[in-house]
Amino acid sequence: MKNIIKALGLTAAVLLTVSACSGGSEQVTEDVDPKADGAAWTIPALFTDCTASDVDPAGCVGPAEELDYTSLSRDEVTKAWALCAALPHLKDSIWIASNYGLVSQAERLDVNLSVVEAGGYENLAEQVSQIEDCVSSGADAILVGAVSYDSINPALEQARAQGVKVIDYGNGVSTPDVDGRVVVDYRDMGTMIGQHLAGLGEDLTVAVFPGPAGVGWSERSLSGFEDAVAGSGVEVADVKYGDTGREVQLKLVEDALAANPDLDALVGNAPMLEAAASVLAEQGKSDQVRLYGTYTTPETMALIEAGRAGCGSVEPTVLSGQFGVDMAVRVLEGKNSPQADARISPVPLVLCGPAEGDSNNLDGFDKQTTFAPDGWQPESVVKSTRS
Numbered sequence: 001m002k003n004i005i006k007a008l009g010l011t012a013a014v015l016l017t018v019s020a021c022s023g024g025s026e027q028v029t030e031d032v033d034p035k036a037d038g039a040a041w042t043i044p045a046l047f048t049d050c051t052a053s054d055v056d057p058a059g060c061v062g063p064a065e066e067l068d069y070t071s072l073s074r075d076e077v078t079k080a081w082a083l084c085a086a087l088p089h090l091k092d093s094i095w096i097a098s099n100y101g102l103v104s105q106a107e108r109l110d111v112n113l114s115v116v117e118a119g120g121y122e123n124l125a126e127q128v129s130q131i132e133d134c135v136s137s138g139a140d141a142i143l144v145g146a147v148s149y150d151s152i153n154p155a156l157e158q159a160r161a162q163g164v165k166v167i168d169y170g171n172g173v174s175t176p177d178v179d180g181r182v183v184v185d186y187r188d189m190g191t192m193i194g195q196h197l198a199g200l201g202e203d204l205t206v207a208v209f210p211g212p213a214g215v216g217w218s219e220r221s222l223s224g225f226e227d228a229v230a231g232s233g234v235e236v237a238d239v240k241y242g243d244t245g246r247e248v249q250l251k252l253v254e255d256a257l258a259a260n261p262d263l264d265a266l267v268g269n270a271p272m273l274e275a276a277a278s279v280l281a282e283q284g285k286s287d288q289v290r291l292y293g294t295y296t297t298p299e300t301m302a303l304i305e306a307g308r309a310g311c312g313s314v315e316p317t318v319l320s321g322q323f324g325v326d327m328a329v330r331v332l333e334g335k336n337s338p339q340a341d342a343r344i345s346p347v348p349l350v351l352c353g354p355a356e357g358d359s360n361n362l363d364g365f366d367k368q369t370t371f372a373p374d375g376w377q378p379e380s381v382v383k384s385t386r387s
Helices: 093-109 124-136 153-161 186-199 216-229 246-259 270-283 298-305 317-333 354-359
Strands: 013-019 025-031 042-049 065-070 082-087 112-117 141-144 165-169 180-182 204-211 234-241 265-268 290-293 311-314 342-345 349-352
Touching: 082 093, 082 124, 082 317, 093 112, 093 317, 112 124, 124 141, 124 153, 141 317, 153 165, 165 317, 180 317, 186 204, 186 216, 186 234, 186 265, 186 290, 186 311, 186 349, 204 216, 204 246, 216 234, 234 246, 246 270, 265 270, 270 290, 270 298, 290 298, 298 311, 298 349, 317 342, 349 354
Parallel strands: 082 112, 082 141, 141 165, 165 180, 180 342, 204 234, 204 265, 265 290, 290 311
Antiparallel strands: 013 025, 042 065, 042 342, 311 349
């Protein structure tokens, strides 16, 4: 996968790609109000061809290529489409940023959007009911941040059978029968942080906290990490699955530290890093046990900036939300993306702080690609102004 570690910029900005004197390209942002401006934007993205022979059609998992993705402009949208986004929860900064991305692009394109959330990964029945409600309320398309990689599939099939377009969004689902996919492959997220640790050339004993069992992103991040450290000095001594609520992760951290007193590092989800930073400080182990994230939130970025955590993989979550709404409208309008039958995502990167010495790249990170603005409160409804 080429050029995967690369910072990007968009959100409430139009991102333009311009030729540099050297013959390459650079990113230039122009601040705009998404409610007032309906301009298209162009940004590098990863495309996985779901029809390729080396790609598993279950989840469209396989090699990706970096290409430019150009969004629709407001003028290209012909009606006030009704979108419904069914998210797993809004308990952390990742999904709050996702909400911001969804809402900002719905406003930019002037379409209707309803956002619902299941309350957690354990609430499969609730998400199924919400998807059914989206259909019965007249949604033209549903973006599904699935609570389960496999078990949500029947609900998606039923929605499509009733003529509703389904976009696999954020987490991934195993069914090949969807109308579009905007999913960062969390295998890449796990791989990047694993490559960083393996590249340190040290003997490290680590525990991994992927997130909830049976969910596409968490299973893929663990797989990528384990493969990246195979044959290196990094030994995975323990794997702890659990919901990404802080209290759940706190208990898992305490259990892992008690069972493995010689751990050198804890690797995994963002709430785990937050909980672990407190536990390690209380136990006097902050200098003994390092912390690394398979994704990054504002809270874990603060830990990285303070030197209390080393690095974290970064999914530009706001961009993912904007991609998701744009793809849904693109499908409804019958206007193919640059590569049809593809899984699309923004390009992830690894963010490191002062604890990692020469790997510190904080100065080049654009927070707007990943985090909602300070003070943003999730919104559940966007109403189109179209007649």
